[in-house]
Amino acid sequence: MSVLNLKNKDESWDFREADTKEYTHCFHTYPAMMIPQIARKLLKAYGIQGGWLLDPYCGTGTSLVEASLFGMHSVGCDINPLVRLIATAKSKPVCLSALDGTLSELNEYLFTIEFREDNIPDAPIPNIPNLTYWFSEEVIRTLAYLRDRIGHIKDKALQNFILVAFSETVREVSYTRNGEFKLYRMPEKKLKDFKPDVFGIFTKKLRRNRQGLACYLEKRKNVKASVSTANTVEGELPQPRPPDGYDIVITSPPYGDSQTTVAYGQFSRLAAEWIGLPNARKVDKIAMGGIRSKETLRGSPVLSAVEKIRLIDEKRAKEVSAFYIDLERSIRSIAQACSPHTTICYVVGNRRVKGVVLPTDEFVVDAFRQHGFVHKTTIVRNIPNKRMPKKNSPSNIAGETSTTMHEENIVVCQRISTSTTHGDS
Ligand SMILES: C[S@@+](CC[C@H](N)C(=O)[O-])C[C@H]1O[C@@H](n2cnc3c(N)ncnc32)[C@H](O)[C@@H]1O
Structure with missing residues (x-):
């Protein structure tokens, strides 16, 4: 037929x-x-x-x-x-109480950092080509700090949960143009006024995802x-x-x-490189x-x-x-x-x-x-x-x-x- x-x-x-x-x-x-x-x-x-x-x-x-x-x-x-x-x-089960413990520890760190005189402590900056084309100096220092802290989380499933929020944050705080899948930078005149609140964006995503996860775990079958x-x-x-x-x-x-x-691949590249995933530039x-x-x-x-x-x-x-x-x-x-x-x-x-x-x-x-x-x-x-x-x-x-x-x-x-x-x- x-x-x-x-x-x-x-x-x-x-x-x-x-x-x-x-x-x-x-x-x-x-x-x-x-x-x-x-x-x-x-x-x-x-x-x-x-x-x-x-x-x-x-x-x-x-x-x-x-x-x-x-x-x-x-x-x-x-x-x-x-x-x-x-x-x-998104699909595998995670222990919610262990996640809550890790999240509150992370929150405490971020809270104390925000109120420090000298602000963000130094952390290793990943070797990503053209980094300053895509991010301001301040955003780079903040992301490097966050990435380093996340790297200290031992439990892989908890670390992955947090990396997902980090990944979306990377995209949002970069100079990437909104609503584009390809890597296009925002116009030159917008760059100097673009001062994203990295910690704020990141913690908001963590809260949203934690809520979604709780609903999922409640309904997910074994x-x-x-x-x-x-x-x-x-x-x-x-x-x-x-x-x-x-x-x-x-x-x-x-x-x-x-x-x-x-x-x-272009959509994912910056986040993948910040996280340190292999072959970030080869996907397409x-x-x-x-x-x-x-x-x-x-x-x-x-x-x-x-x-x-x-x-x-x-x-x-x-x-x-x-x-x-x-x-x-x-x-x-x-x-x-x-x-x-x-x-x-x-x-x-x-x-x-x-x-x-x-x-x-x-x-x-x-x-x-x-x-x-x-x-x-x-x-x-x-x-x-x-x-x-x-x-x-x-x-x-x-x-x-x-x-x-x-x-x-x-x-x-x-x-x-x-x-x-x-x-x-
Ligand atoms: C339309 S998207 C899938 C979106 C997905 N259903 C979701 O809801 O997120 C197609 C996917 O195919 C993947 N892809 C492309 N070539 C592939 C291949 N040879 N093997 C496996 N995946 C491939 C891309 O990386 C992309 O993630």
């Missing part, structure tokens, strides 16, 4: 008035976050309590948190070390949650792997390669579509769109192909890790390149069909509250913009249970 016959617009998936920052979902912003209500509704429809969920591009861990609230074990993967840290802090470094594009399989395979995959893959769409390069494989795009639903792009711009066509080749390779690995009855739910946007729409939803259906899945439905929803760049410059001419996505597709496929399709290679 054609994909189009099973594709329906459904406004009940828009969640216009929904609170998207409940529980630990309040911890940290990130570009193109999935809203928790989507994962929640999908789990209600297709989840299996006590079973296993996989999110192979988990970002900040929205579906892992929802799986724990629903009662499924979960595994997430991402190539971005900053979001692995955030997803871990299940496992793990975050893995596996890159499924490279054929690596997520760990741990349940013996019978994952029961459900709920995920939102990137829309395209990071260099020309959403630059997850190693993300899907970043390294061109030698394979060519086989007959697929995006092929004719790619050929139209090629007539306008050969280089863009190669970039687009590289992304779909990687997406297909990743789906191949994921299919291997699925059970004979897995439901996959992919939230994808059909982006436009050079004025040509790329039917990513049809590509996903087709790729999973190759591994014994059948298409159940594609739900089309409006994007009222997802943090997405609504405009881009398809022509790469400064100042020229075009509206990108206002809708996204939730593609649902299910594996038909036969022993031959399970564990295919």
